[in-house]
Amino acid sequence: MIPFLDLQQLNAPHQAAIETAVQRVVRSGWYILGQELTTFEKSFADYCEASHCVGVANGLDALQLILQAYDFPKDSEVIVPANTYIASVLSISFLGLVPVFVEPDPKTMLLDPARIEEKITYKTKAVLPVHLYGRSCEMAPVQEIASRFGLKIVTDCAQSHGATYAFSKKETLGDAAAFSFYPTKNLGALGDAGAVVTSDAELAKKIRYLRNYGSNKKYFNEYQGVNSRLDEMQAAVLNAKLPFLDRENQHRRELAQYYLNSIQLSELVLPPADRLDEDVWHLFVVRHPRRAAFIDYLLQCGIQTNIHYPLPIHHQKAYQQYSHLRLPITEQIHQEVVSLPLSPVLSLEQVAYICDCINQFKG
Template identity: 40%
Template sequence: MKVPMVDLTEQYHRLKDEIDAGMRNAMETAAFILGPNVQAFEKEAADYLGVKHAIGVGSGTDALHLALLALGVKAGDEVITTPFTFVATAEAIKYVGATPVFVDINPNTFNIDLTEVEKAITAKTKAVIPVHLFGQPVDMPALKALCDAKGLKIVEDCAQSFGASINGKQTGSFGDLGAFSFFPSKNLGCYGDGGMVTTNCDELAATVKQYRNHGSKVQYHHSLVGYTSRLDELQAVVLRAKLPLIDEFNNNRRRVDQTYKTMLAGTGIQMPFEDGVGKHVFHQYVCLHPKRDQILQALRDNQIACAIYYPVPLHKQEVFAKECDGVSLPITESITSQCFALPVYPELSEEKIKLVTDTIKTAL
């Protein structure tokens, strides 16, 4: 590809000495499970995010799953969430036996519509999972006020929003718990799978820690059925090297956004929107245009990476089709027919952005 969706090699070479030295040290000490790098990263991440507890787990999906378990969400409960997200958000709800209730989204931010959330609340509703989609924060003060009034719990899906904030307060610090992913392409990514749960509640933190380690508080003593979901020591080395640079990385993503907006002005493309509530960190760069397929073909023909996030909303996925039969979410369905993603990563140069935008303008 002349322009990839994300280029992780340049970032690695910048941090190579630090990462390689950390890896060698971890190998020499052989403390591979919940070792000193995991413990240090948990403390450093908690400090950055402004939360009391940050608990490393095996993946972002596990983070959502363990958060719901810690809250006691179970069969017979309903959890309200968005249909315009990666499937893991809803999978985690199904893992605990609960029912995902999908509501429509805001046509500008693509985030869950809080008016629709309120309409969907029933006696069975136990929690809401807002997704800070593509790095755009949900209006958490408004959602928290609604959930507090209704007695509902909140698990923030922060898989795409590390470093995003509202009035200086980080995503993952508003809800009862937050769930982060460190998949390699994320704003803060490791070199494999990894995730984290955040909370300000001591009891919830202790429960998540127990669930991540076979339900054990004391070795070989098990008081509940747990899981093997621990952040890997070697991945923690990578995350510790990158964390001090996350604001720089995110500011460069915002630079990419401004360059795209300048170069694509007047094309009729709906560009990513900032609602003034929070600071967007542009994990993905998702635009709308009715001639999406024409644009994508031109990009591919010119060896420029592109993608569709997401082509099929969750209420239309085969796995949820039976329970969502008859569900109509027109805004979501309209957006999935027009959305497309352009390359975005901190090191993306103006020269490459111009190649992308010139190709699009020619195609249109």
């Protein structure tokens, strides 16, 4: 069986470095807000071509803390793609802000800049692009609209570590970006972890307070903050893995290129190949009009797949208030998408086998 993703295998090449790092933390006697985190924050800010990185407990908190730090009035609107993981939207509604859904571009399945302007009202304060599947949204037009209307760009980079736009990592970040280091991500910890990356010094400073009960001095609190710190153990694991991220992303690109060159099945819609080298291929998402049969067939071939995601946010029970919305592009995407295996430990031979099987699908 070719698994969709094998986390043990994924971390095996890093095992010795991770064990050394974890031992260092155990022996240090310092487990929260210490040297490992300081080192990681510096390295990851440099990696992202930004001035500041603030480690937090997970990607959802990273998004939420950015929005909290901006302190928008209650009921302010935040424009968000309707095709995303629910965390992007939870970060908005949790703070009493209003998510305004926009249909994605059907080709990229990402935020469609052409649909942003029609959603802007006097209550709009921010746009939240999501670089879903490891591909950056079209940031130049988003930037232009945001500047014209005075909106903040809060970017969800949970799936896009290392992705570029116009061959710049900085160009993907907007005013502030949220990263997740959930174990399956391109840069994954051994538990939950996240970070805010920004070149706005004031914002970074405020988020540093907010993640630590609103304080930077023990028992003196400037804000009503939260407890959302990236602990030393996870920071040490990330320090061990970060130097290999580019190499692993390159392997992902080679596999994606192989899929794109080799799959020839007329009904299967492949992801766009135009920015192969900028994309970090967190997921390789194809679309098939008879998805269930396609998935069953691949399983019979010994190939596990996944669906990112099966139910749109406006159809989730948690967001019943949006069930009346008609978002046909988003709805169709959710009915058709299938994620094929793709990871730094998947071999070209395995991908070749998957392509052969796909090309023989008669369903």
